[in-house]
Amino acid sequence: MSHNQPPPSGPSSWGQIPPPMPPMPPQPTGRPKWARKRIVIPAALFILFVGVGIGSSGDDQETAASTKPAPRVTVTETAESKAKPAPAPTVTVTKTAKPAPAKAKPKKTEPAAPADKVVFKVWGSAPSGVDITYGSDSDxxxxxxxxxxxxxxxxxxxxxxxxxxQLQGGGDVHCSVTVDGETKTGHASGGYNICSAQLSGGLFGGWN
Incomplete structure (x- = not known):
């Protein structure tokens, strides 16, 4: 019988039950252990490097902070003054002495004219001028x-x-006439006012 021939078919083979299939070997439900190792080991290394990097950065920050120069604190002390204490102020008491009473100046009297003379005087201030006339009833x-x-x-x-x-617009003048020991005086001030002084002969002698 040739192996290339198909199995016989016919009624005799219809009532036969095919033999059961051999059981399949159990399939693994997860990844193999070597695959797990490929994932776990790199993850652990990554975490390790990250931790080392954080630690080194913290150390760098601490090192940088420690290398910063400490702030300088300047303390100023006030030197004690060696200057000598200022002398106490001098108090001067000034007493005002009462002035001695001034001696009264004697009044300036007109000098007596000689018995045969008549004296006429005019004095004072006349910025604008003064018109003066003197004499007797006949002169x-x-x-x-x-x-x-x-x-x-x-x-x-x-x-x-x-x-x-007579003043010519302003001033202040005095005038006098003296005859035989008798004197008359006059005064004028401002404008065109007139200073006048006169002595007249009495009926029984003398001048007034």
């Missing part, structure tokens, strides 16, 4: 300048002697 004379002093001979028949000084 009028013109004077000028301040101060002015004029002297005339006394006449027995004269009725009076006088002097006038």
């Amino acid at each position: 009028n004379l013109q004077g000028r300048g301040l101060p002015m002093t004029k002297t005339l001979t006394l006449k027995d028949d004269a009725l009076y002697y006088n002097v006038t000084a």
Whole structure:
């Protein structure tokens, strides 16, 4: 019988039950142990390197922090002054002495005219000028300048002697006439005011 021939078929083979299949060997449910090792070992190495890197970075930070220069603290001490203490202030008490009472100056009196003379005087300030006239009832004379002093001979028949000084716009003047020891004075101030002084002969002699 040739091996290439098909098995016989026919009714005789229909009632036969085919032999059972041999049991399959159990299949592994997970990865093999060598595959697990390939995964676990690299993972462990990665974790190790990461930890070492973190540790080294921390050490570097600590080293960098430790290498920073410490801040300098400057303490300033106030040196004790060796200067000598200032001397105590000097108190000066000044007493004001009462001035001695000034001696009263004697009043300047007009010098007495000689018995046969008449004296005319004008003095003061006249910035704008002054018009002066002096003499007797029978003789009028013109004077000028301040101060002015004029002297005339006394006449027995004269009725009076006088002097006038008129300001020309301002000033302050005094005037006087003296006859036989008697003196009359006058005063004028400001504007065109007139200073006048006059002595008249009495009926029974003398001048007033």
